[in-house]
Amino acid sequence: MNDLQWAPIGPPQPIPPPLPPARVDFSGDRSEFRKLVTEGAMLELVTFGFYRFWLVTDIRRHLWSNTAIDGDAVEYTGRAKELLIGFLFALAILVPIYLAYFLVGIEFERWQGFASTPLFISFYAFGQFAIFRARRYRLTRTVWRGVRCWMDGSGSAYSVRAMLWGLLVFLTLGLALPWREASLERYKMQHTHFGGLRGDFEADGWTFFKRGWWLWLLSPIALIIFPLAPFFYAQFKAREWRWWLDGIRIGGVSLSSNLPTNAFHGLYWKAIGWWLLLSVLFGLYVAGAAGLVAAAGVSIVGPDAIARSIPLLSMMVIGYFALALALNVVMRMYLQHDIWVTVLETLEVHNIAAAADVRGSGELASALGEGFADGLDVAGF
């Protein structure tokens, strides 16, 4: 007991220097991920794509659970069955909408040729709604230290904003894009919560514009000299990522990233290289198959041409399957896994102590939004 009294009562201690920012570490094994996506791609093809719900879930589980913020790994608690059910519900809602779209379209066409084109825009609006709700689903399945993230706000309000901003971007030939992204992200982040902490987005469109305006200016050049396009796109994505991460706030916690602007060049070029290589291989395969069929003396001309084309056709289908499978793996390796790792390496979390004792709250959201996004073929976060 005496031991405790030895400390002298002197002048107040100087304020301790601010704690160094917390790191975000990724401990996943790349070859394990490769195995995961390779097997997944094969199963996806065997199941005519239905396996995608399980594969997407497994990919997220791998990426999330190997990402440790301040030493504690994140966890993804979503399950494939939720995605499947969400997709089926979305189908049940989309089917009548497609039919109504068809009938209304006919009436519009009667009135004026191609007058139904604007109706297509309504699907874009629906897609924006789906993006918002899909993000909500993913966030409510993201758990850190036993507390989940969650989102309020309204998907339709978001969709209206996205549409209006989209119109502005269209009218300004893309110049308004930074402000659109800032505004939409602010809406999303201000409705994002980690337990009792509320999120915010502090980056503004002007900063993003200053970082990327010359890319916008030079983009017509990339259309002419297309080998430049991947450089431009990689530059754009890197700047966008860094700007986005720098803006994120959750309660008193803030993020920052020193992602270099050339961080993605290699990744995009590797993906393109693989794509070219695989395309060439596929071309050789098709040529070889056609040669083989020709060498076997089967002519594809004549009265029973249909029956005779079947061997060649099925060989091409098999080759195409193989190509799709391989491309799938390449995309997921470089453009999902490697980008994730590259970005995380540059990430710093400031004032993580603000999240040390947060009360959990928030309800789970359904996977309907992901189902819509799937049914409408939209992607986004």
Added chain:
Amino acid sequence: MSDVSTEAPAQSAKRTVFFDGVSSRRRQVMLRLGDALEIGEEGGTPVRWAYADIRRADSPAGILRLACMSAPPLARLEIREVALAAEVTAHCPGLDEHQTTRRGVAKIVGWSVAAAVSIVCVVLFGVPLAADRLAPLVPKPVERRIGDAAEVQVKTIFGRSVCEDPAGKAAFTKLVNRLRDAAGLDDDTMTAGVLPTSVPNAFALPGGKVFVMKGLLDKAESPDELAGIPAHELGHLKHHDNMRGLIYNGGTSFLIGLLFGDVTGSSAVIFASRSVVEASYSREAETGADTFAIEIMHALGRSPKPAAELMFRITGREGGSGFTILASHPLTEDRLARMTKEDRPASGPPLLTDAEWQALKGICGSGKI
């Protein structure tokens, strides 16, 4: 000293990290493996997890992360020591019960294949059957509305309205009416016209609209050559091919598009196989319309052969170029062969007089298109 000795049995109590699922506080706790897993925080009542309820949660390699079905759903216990992890694992019989096993994957594959087979069957047999049965049942007004919509579109594409030269129009109406009477089509709303475009083609729209394009008219050298083409289009109308095609195409692309929506890659294969199915389907329709055209021409006492010759002049030989399996029409040489077989000497009066034929040729004015 006596305080220390009560905490001493290190075999049964181990330090580890616990998140209670209520707050994000990182709690240092002592584990005690009794008849249940006891998680005790200093100065608090221990939490008890029944071994049977404990499940493995996702974690990075080297960390055992546990959840419990009877605890708050997000409560997590994290064990980093290998020996302790092994000890706890040995106690929990249902640790990996919820994970997808190989059997689970096999089940997914089985159900997907079953679903795919059923969809393929619907596309191959169900939708054509539905299209065949439904197409004649579509009420005339609905058909006409769809036709109106299509007509507006066609006119938007080809810019101007139909050619209006009165004498040419009279000749064209006479020709179409003769074909129509022979066909036994009693549709009083049927309209026909010549579109001022150089594309050599003709088509029929739902609700009884037959259009011949100026390009075809220019290439035709006699009324018989031309007549076979609208006769063929009337065949499509008689057989409700438009509506059938609409229902069929709408149905298949809807099923395939929605269900296999974003399946990277395989949708292209499905698209390819679909176009094969569709092409053979529409080849059937075209052959049917040809049969119809032959019947009409015979009923009028004219030969169907000149029309096939006109088609052949326009398309040339088609066989040997690309995939004939994907062609939506029968090959022109096959059609020519068929119509030549049906060639008969003319027994009826000519379809148009020379004067009428000349008027028809000039329906769009003097040469300019």
